[in-house]
Amino acid sequence: MADTKDQTSVSIIPSVNTEQVTDSGRRKLIQSIGAASIYSLVDPLVKSGAWAAGSDAPEKTDVKVSFIALTDCSSVVMANHLGLDKKYGIKIIPTKEASWAAIRDKLINGENDLSHILYGLVYGLQMGIGGQQKDMSILMSLNNNGQAITLSKALYQKGVTDGASLKTLMDKEKRDYTFAQTFPTGTHAMWLYYWLGNFGINPMKDTKIITVPPPQMVANMRSGNMDGYCVGEPWNARAIIDGIGFTATTTQAIWQDHPEKALGATAEFTKRYPNTCRAVMSAILEAGKYIDSSVSNKHSTAEVVSAPSFVNTDVNVIQDRMMGRYNNGIGKTWDDPNAMKFYNDGLVNYPYLSDGMWFLTQHKRWGLLKDHPDYLGVAKKVNNIALYKDAATATKTPLPKSDMRSSKFFDGVTWNGSNPAAYADSFKVKA
Template identity: 40%
Template structure:
């Protein structure tokens, strides 16, 4: 279905009873940050189709150079909201490595869609030995891997992936921070053995012969939460109607991305220099779930933006998983674990999301299901989690 026909037929109807005149946003012009990644697609779609206008909003998108820039501009108020790493929100909430601020997760923008890429020589060694630990030992030095933000999804997933294979990421790996769009250049310069970030930079590295994808994030944690729509919590309290209008806008964008043919169209937009600035075919391939001949323990799940609304609910238990990993790696103390459930309930704006989803006729899928991660351990978000016992069950962890 073309964009114009969706706007004409499947888009929101003009005879809705909840017109914007009944619920005018307190703030009409919003500056929303993003980093150049394929999973910024909901923001790009929302802007290209001006989906905010129906809800009384005008979005100004601001491309930021790094996740640190996203954090800093959220904290200073230069950004009202942002496409953000899930773990960035919780890192700021806990004050890990920087200022502490009360933060909010308004909705999940996508699930899955990240990867681990290594140099071709290391990929060959891994294929030959079938054992990551042995392949890394062949380097004859401590391996150097890059991630994008110390408390971010990529750092936690890479740590988890290494530990699942008997490698202590704190002792056996040298970890450095590089913005996603700079990963390929870092591989070309040398001295980097691998990296974990979002697409399309894995596809670009592989197309240029600089790296080879050896794992995707859904193989580490199937249907894991990834980027979120984030803000400071005072944005929600000061502008509740605006916050709901913003969630409604992004839900509309996510729903659009879930319709047949629309991801291919969005790939063309993302390829433009203002957004991601990478070749369209490389963006499209992995946006559509084409991983070539890569195989994994779990199904190689493509990035999910909507999935009937199931992708977007901000489950507090997802936030608790990040807290568990921060404690596992010695980034926070036991007090953060004790208060993790309460903190996650305050950060993740479930009532706001439910109200926005209901207004958009999007199912509110609040019942989370458990998943088995790459080490065979189950994270069961559907039941009460004894977080201390969960953390203590890891053989490799900070003591």
């Protein structure tokens, strides 16, 4: 974790004769003046000590935050769109990427500073799976809920409506069944595997698993390349509108209020730019609060993020499921109280250690990790709770009483972070 007690303040130089400075000095002067100018916009309450001992202006004021075209990038986009980033002395530059692999690579090589990222992708990098080993930081969770598993209309025409009927068909009609996730260690892979496993389908043995970037899911299903996929919205709703698929389950039905996307960075970045990280987190916290606070704000958000530079789809495809208005495409409609959440009085955003540990248990379950790691030790290293608490204080975001939480899954199994090795080994269906 970044040490909040040993930070360098940005000094503002009031007057310098620029003709007497070297080229290097001129560049440093211009950078200092730029930082001073944007810092003058910072809320006085934030300046006066909302951050930890000795904190001052952000070390880096222009911050590239990468994202994928998914509804759950909304708080990153809106932090910039609403000007909340200026309040904290920074400019968030939302940077659209084509795939999670691109997100990974550009984050690691420093081309992007922070990212809207799959929770499990960060843990995979920390453990050296799904990419080269890199010490990573999860600064906060960006959203809970709001993903789904879509199955093809071809399966529905053969009687499949849920996991149990899918298992029946697979036992009856032997062939290769192909399912897609978005990244091997990511959230969508883990939700898909957990759901299939619950119905006695071993994703590693009974199916063919492929990796497809989220915006390409619908086109691949339309082409007949897959039987089903797990992805974030709006690409499940899009399949229904296009008449090629139906929603077999939502991920909140698997695990209510599950962690989904995170704000991720390399550990190196968080140590070098702690004030910048706090500023970005603070702006995003306020954006999440804005989105969750009213139906009209959700409408406004959907209109913004539907643009070609962000999600690039019709606004109606985004807004219904953002509001919790669900239609599964085969006759069932409902209002879901546990649709995508961005704030929920801060419960969404806290980087619970138990959330990170859960992904490690599933990586072990599916053979991505060969041995049991130090579950709690890794989570304490990755989840930057100290920085998060600073941002929460700056934004008056409530904090939970514990770094761990307890959750009951749809199969009746409870996860609370205790005895993670036994939990990982307890599943009948595993690699």
